[in-house]
Amino acid sequence: MNKHTMSLAATAVAALVLAGCGTTSERTSDEPQAQNSKQCKGADGKYVIGMSQANVAEPYRQRMDDDIKAAAAEVPQFEVKFADAAQDNAKQVADVENYITQQIDLLIISPNEAKPLTAVVKKAYDQGIPVLVLDRKVEGDAYTGFIGGDNVQIGTEAGKYVAEKVLPNGGNVVEIKGLAGATPQAERNQGFATGIKANPKVKVVATASGDWLREKGQAQMDALLKANPKIDVVYAHNDPMAEGAYLAAKAVGREKEMKFIGIDALPIPSGGIKAVEQGRLTATFTYPTNGKEAIAAAKKLLVDCGTIEKTQTLPTRLIDKTNAAQIYAQENPTG
Template identity: 55%
Template sequence: MTRMARRGAAVTVLAACATLALAGCGTTSEQTGGSAEAGKPEKCGADGKYTIGMSQANRGEPYRVRMDDDVQKAGSKVPQFKVELADAQKDSARQAEQVQTFITQKVNLIIVSPNEAAPLTDIVKKAYNARIPVIVLDRKTTTEDYNQWIGADNIKIGEAAGKYFAEKLLPQGGEILEIRGLSSSTPAGERGDGFRKGAGDKIKIVAQADAEWERDIAVTKATELLRSHPNIKHVYAHNDPMAEGVYKAAEQLGRKDIVVTGIDGLPIDAGGIKAVEAGRLAATFVYPTAGKEAIETAKKILVDCQSVAKQQLLQTELVSKENAQQVYTRLNAG
């Protein structure tokens, strides 16, 4: 089955479950979120052993590889935990199947970073209503049927990027290009909306393209945009790999005048902070992976038998040439 066929099948099945409550899709109580026991683990306590299943949207992005690594590293420090990782490979149907497998296996807690919001909503709700605590990272689902969402405020990050363009890069105003993330994922919409708010009327986005968060796709998309708009020199990319893709496209076109900003700010050699330090990017904005925080929340739920807040908001910061080395050192020290 192709990726598109698989995705279409999953959406059809999930829709049927929601409207017809077909056998095998879960009971009505599992699907509607009405149980007061939803999200409460069947067992908890310091003397237990717990399996955590994590489904990652994809491992094609360095950010998500780092997120998995952070989850594994933090999980290895909790003696009661065993962490199992699954890669959805940008396929929402595959990811829904992975979560269903975790439900069938009766893992003690699920961590999921959704590929897309809507296709993952019902299966996350099903796990939550089956008394399997669920922690959602970075991207959201369309309901709050989970124990906790952990991430930074993508609207505020986008707004900060917009202000950076309006105040630092183009204080007199100007035209730019935008390379967006996967259009059906929540961060893409929020980072775009926030940017427009922060930039105000001074900055005009004349063209945009969806590069699905990936560097190689961004090279192709940016090449097309830069050729179509040869007079535009500034580009806003929704993450650092795509920003690096823009830089590569500009380099291949002989466009040394292109100025690019991104988001993620990973403290790794191939990450955005080093790209800023090297001069390939004008700036980036740190977007924490939430891997360590996810395990801390899992420990509160399973080991400490505590309830947790519905949302945990992480802080971000601007990384420019002036502070890149300092931020890199500080984040790796943590």
């Protein structure tokens, strides 16, 4: 091969290498996104984070926003913008589109429902915006990291607690589910069904959807009470719906006939830990808001130019009358 031919071959190879690297901010869906992307300017940079919240009607979600705000206040490089989708998938899609247009440095999202939010989350990710998904999932893996509890495990723990501790001799359970289409709803249902298998005498006799809201949980429980003369346990997918169910039962004088179990265990006066301590709920299971962890992950990506795990699973624990007061004091020392 003469020198001229060798030179042409080398040029062609170099061109192919450059083409393979890509020169735009777009990426194909099967390419892994570099986590420490163009957004990372180190400690001297300033970063705008967009937080897209499914709704703030649930106390859990308001607490998540509050925890993100408090954690971000400790990182001088961060400015966080908040958007409330108010349980409207179309609005949440528009909120994320707006953040993309604003060219934010990182997106945090807790999706209202998985499927309707998947495409716009992927769009942000494909444009090089790191994406942290909290609590509720999207379909596929076009995001930088997911942070949340293991909802199957939480449901399983709740089911075992009912089967072994609350109803060792069996009994009737009604289940008040969260919003259909939100991944925690399906996973908490699946886990509970697995957990109660430990006791074949425990039966789920009716279910209803309370959409995570206290008022809807109360309305659904009112109908369940009329249709079911014997209810031993109410398993609700979050504490507000469990409290709503308790209020419905109390209104007809049946609250002492049954036990009420929820999930979230917020350490606030209106939260599940206090409800257990005061006797309205028999038990709840902690479900971290992920806010502090999300900001820590954002700092690692944007300020430290580091990497994070694709999935960060946070633990749960049972709160009942034996530990409610102690845990509330630990989590909320101001009272």
